[in-house]
Amino acid sequence: MSNPQVKHPIHDRNARGHTKIGWLDSYHTFSFGGFQDPDRMGFRSLRVINDDRVIPGAGFATHGHRDMEILTYVLEGELAHKDSLGNGSVIRPGDVQVMSAGTGIQHSEFNASKDDPVHFLQIWMLPDTQNLTPRYEQLNFGLEAKQGKLKLVASKDGRDGSVTIHQDINLYVSVLSSGDRVVFEMPSDRFAWVQVARGIVTLNGESLCEGDGVQIGSTEVLELTTEANAEILIFDLA
Template sequence: MSQNTVTHLIHDRNHRGTTKIGWLDSRHTFSFGNFYDPDRMGFRSLRVINDDQIAPGAGFATHGHKDMEILTYVLDGALEHKDSLGTGSVILPGEAQVMSAGTGIMHSEYNHSQTEAVHLLQIWILPDEKNLKPRYEQKAFPIEERSGKLRLIAAKDGRDGAVTIHQDVDLYVSVLNTGDVINYHQQPHRHAWLQVAKGIVTLNGEELRAGDAVQISGEEKMEISTEVGGEILLFDLA
């Protein structure tokens, strides 16, 4: 691809895969579990984005992962995490949690509340190296740092207080209120994935709703705005 070529593709929320069981309502942006679409096998190093709603008190029993960077971003509610490193934590909205599975890790994830559902995005990113030492990191980002502007929450170099991930990816989040406008200049040699987590936003005049995503390769100046409010994740990928 020449540096002047730009590809811009919208991934419709209604074309995502679905897993619905008694305690879990999940939407899969990319192929996952029983959902397989050869055109949805990930984007660059981004492999999984699952939009999960978990019933009160329920969750994923202890299971294993290997050679994957697993990020959790809670939108509403609280998620309880335990792992074989001895970590026990509760993840709240506005916090970034990363688990580098590396040579292997076991963990469980449960809704911390017995009365309210928890809504989260689980994100898997392929690491730039295999057989890394497993690790866990979690940080909180106050709403004033995320409101109406992009806040870096995960990066390879952990700069600006972001959690560290083993891949050349910068992950930004933003909570937009009515009338907010965000501008971002995507560099010609990079790629972007914009995920709408909540509400309705427009990207360069195109309306996007919660669950929609846009993949971009090549240089593009992005203007993201909203008339009703929304929450977004923006991945800047190698």
């Protein structure tokens, strides 16, 4: 049975860090850059969730990362990626891209459109092993696979056609329309993070809006519904 109310910390969307410059409008669920909050240093191996909007033709010039699993999830628009491994791609809604920075990687990310903005989540996860060989992977998960149900898109073992990440995390996504209901039964001795990417949802009786995150620290059944349209991510964490 579902709990009647969420009894776990809700990371309110209005308490996120915010970076707004000419070409970038970014909200930070956890401490990032100039936003530092000792109570928002991540959750388990989940370290960064940035909600980014980039104007047409602009983006992040070439910069470096190491020892981090970086996952990009596009909500609207198109994001062009290039890296020092020789990869060049465009990430679109439905795509999940993961980059294992490992011993070091350089990459750039730009809005691929000259006319339309791009809206995406960038998620950083601490790897279970340091100094890995850098790698890149990108897969598409169509709407049918996510509509009204939970779809595994990232996992440690790459099972069920998901992208592989070097950490004991299972990432599920779902797109919900009015009347849809999804249920996630947390495994024992696991933790969860629920992120509302778009829209409004009800989680075990509690209303959540776009940008809200919920930290779940005990085993329970999570029930999510919506009366409108929504998109959610559920991180199942060791």
